[in-house]
């Protein structure tokens with residue numbers, strides 16, 4: 645499915661999180677309004693095993709709650725305000741369920757689900773996210789990504805028609821992820837950190853048959869370089885800026 649998207653693909657990182665509270669329905673709607681081709685979101689489990697969309701392991705930075713996300717039930721998480729930390733305009737935004745995001749956008753859009761059970765790697769996140777995607781028949785519209793090779797190996801089995809992206813931390817850890825985990829998983833795409841992406845690096849990945857989606861790219865100079873170098877996609881907090889630059893470079 646990804647092949648039918650424009651190149652380079654512009655992924656709204658946590659939605660359009662330069663302009664709206666990250667990982668909320670408001671942010672995802674805005675990303676698409678700004679012309680993003682796809683959205684990126686972070687999935688993890690509540691205490692009672694529901695798949696919610698949230699980045700940090702703890703609630704403190706982006707809600708009016710405190711403590712670990714996985715220590716709260718879904719009902720407790722849904723009481724929280726995930727918007728007013730960003731601005732008053734977004735007061736009342738809720739932490740979304742993955743189900744809600746898939747219901748609103750899944751049939752018409754492309755979605756990157758990052759599997760973020762990094763503090764509980766043996767939980768049932770992968771199985772539950774895969775079951776949701778499969779029950780809605782959305783596999784071809786999903787790119788699963790993770791820093792965890794184990795997650796990607798599992799999801800390839802569970803949702804064979806979905807694509808996979810191996811996320812790589814910056815520096816040496818990223819080198820190991822790309823070269824060792826990358827071989828184990830054989831992902832469709834690699835997702836390097838911005839400062840690790842170079843033209844040569846992109847060409848090597850292409851020779852290995854992998855697309856390259858780079859995170860998180862917000863400066864015009866970096867967007868232009870990556871577009872010039874043939875990157876297949878970028879994750880950006882500001883989809884409007886990236887869409888505009890891509891248009892200028894194609895003109």
Ligand code: G3P
Nearest residue numbers: 684686758789811859879
């Ligand atoms: O998928 C790109 C990016 O989201 C990975 O890092 O920490 O923003 O989830 P993070």
Ligand code: MG
Nearest residue numbers: 684685686758
């Ligand atoms: Mg992410």
